[in-house]
Amino acid sequence: MGNRGCSSPNCKIQLGNIPFNLIFDTVAGIGISANTFVLLFYISTILLDHKTKLHDLITCHLAFVHIVMLLIPVEFFFPDMFQSLNFLNDFKCKALFYTQKVMRGLSICTTCLLSILQVITISPSTSWMAKFKHKFTHYRILGLFGFFWSINLSFSSDMIIYAVAYSNTTQKNLLNISKYCSLSPMNVILRGLFLTLSLSRDITFVGLMLLSSAYMVILLCRHQRRLQYLHSTSFSTRASPEKRATQSILLLVSCFVFMYSLEIILSSSTSMLWVFGPVIFSVYRFVVNVYATVSPLLLIRSDKRIITILQKF
Template identity: 50%
Template sequence: MFSSENVFYFQVGLGVLANMFLLGFYIFIILSHRPKSIDLISCQLTFVHIVMILTGGNIIHIDIFEALNVDNGIKCKATLYTQRVMRGLSICITCLLSVFQAVTISPSNSLLAKFKHKLKKHTINVSLFYIWFFNFSLSSNLIFYVSGFTNVSQTQQMKVTKSCSLLPMNYIIRGMILTMTISRDVFLVGVMLITSTYMVIILFRHQRQCKHLHSIGHLRVSHEKKATQSILLLVVFFVAIYWLDLIISSTSILLWMYNPVILTVQKFVVNAYPTISPLVLISPDKRIINVLKNLQSTCH
C-alpha cells in the first residue's frame, strides 16, 4: 500500500534523476561542442528545477541543514527563500524559452524575423543575468518575514511547513508583494500564451505547405518542428500547473491558514512541472542518442 509520502518521494526521485541526466547532457554539450543558445536556456532551467524539487519537498531543509546543526530560523529562511526564487526563475526562463523558439521559427517576412540576428549567446546570457537578479530581489521579503514556528503566539503565525511559519505583516505590504508577484506571473503567462499561439499558427501553415512539398523538404525541417512542439507542450503544461498552484498558495496567504492536506497537494503540484519538463525536453533531441552512442563506442 502506497502512502502519499512514498508517492511524493517517488516523484522527487524521478524528477531529480531526469533533470540530473539532462543537466549532465547540457554540460557535456557546452564543454565539448559549440552549444546553441537554446541549450544555455535549457541548461539553466534544468538546474533551477533540480533545486526547485529539492526545496519544494523541504528535503534540503531536513537532510542538509540538520547535519549542519543550523538554527531553525535560518533553515526556514534559506529553504523558503530559495524555493520562492526557484519558482520565479522557472516561470521566467520558461517564458524566455517560449519567446526564443517563437523568434527562431518565425518566417523571414514576419515582424519577429528582425530579432533573429540578436538571438546570440551574449544576449541570452544578459537576459538570464537580469532574470536571476530580478527574482532574487523580488523574493527578498521572505528573509524578514519567515521564521521557525514556535508555540508562542500561534495566532500571529501562519505555518507553511511543520517547522516554519510566516510572521504577520502589514496588509499594505502583503498586498504590494502579492500584487507584484501576480503581475509578474500574469504578464509572463500572457507572453507564453501569445508566443504559443503564434507557434501553433506557424506550425499549422507549415503543415499545409508540406502537403505540396516533397518528403525530403519535410524531413529537413522535422527536427525544428519537433522541438517547437515539445516547447508548446511544456508551456501548456506549465500554465495549467501554474494556475492550480496560484489558487492554492494565494488562498492560504489571504486566509492566513495552515492545512496539512492543502500543503501535501501543493507539494505534488509544485513538483509536477519540474518533474515532467526534462522528459518533454529529452524526447525530441536526437543529440542525446548520438552522445550516448559515442560514449558507448568510446568505452568499447
C-alpha cells in the same frame, strides 16, 4: 502513525499518509535525476561544441533551476536531518522559503525565454520576428539571466522577513508550512507591494508564453497546410526536427500554465483563509514538483542528440 499521541500544532502539518509521501518522493527523485542528466549533457555540449545553440544555454539554466526547486523540499521530507544541523532554525526557514520562491520565479522567466526563442527560430525569414534572430546572442542571453536573477531575488525578499521557525510559545496566527517553518502575518502595505510585484512578473511572463505559444500554433498550422500543398516528402523530413522541438515547447508551456493555475488557486485559498492543512500541503507539493519533473523529459524527447545517445545504451 507519526501523529499518534501528538497534541502540538505541528502535527497538523505532518503528512501521515505514507503513499502520498512515496508518490512525492518518487516524483522528486525522477525529476532530480532527469534534470541532472539534462544539465550534465548540455554543460558538456557547451564546453565541447564551439557552435553552442542558444537553446542549450537556456535549457541548461532551466535544468539547474529545477534541480534546486526539487531539492528544496528536502526539509519537508527529512526534518530530523535539518534539526541536527547547527544553524539557527529561523535562518534555515528563511533560506528555504526565499530560495524556493526565487527558483519558482526563475522557472517562469526561463520557460518564457525558451518559448520566445523557439518562436524566433521557426519564424520564416519574411516574418517581422526574423529581425530578432541575429539579436539573440550568447552574451545577451547571459544578460537576460542576470536580469531574471536580479528581479526574482528582489521580488522574493519578503520571505526573508516573514518566514520564521515555528514556536508554540508567544507567536500567534502563524501559517504552519512544515514541522519547523511557518509564515508570520504580513504588514498589509508590504504584503500588497510584494503581491503586486509578483503578480506583475507572472502576468508579464505567462502572457508572453501564451502569445508565443499561440504564434507557434499558427506557424505549425501554416507549415502543415504548405506540406499538404507541396506533397514534398523531403521537405517534411527536413523540417521534422524543428517541428518536434516546437511541439515539445508547446507541451512544456501547456504543462506549466496548467500547473501554475493550480498553484495560484491553492496559494490564493491559503492566503485568504490563512490555513495550510496537510491535504492542501500534499497537493501543493505535488503541483510544484510536477512541472520541474516533466520539463526535462519533454526536452529530452525533442533533442535528437540525447535520443541518439540513449538509443546506444
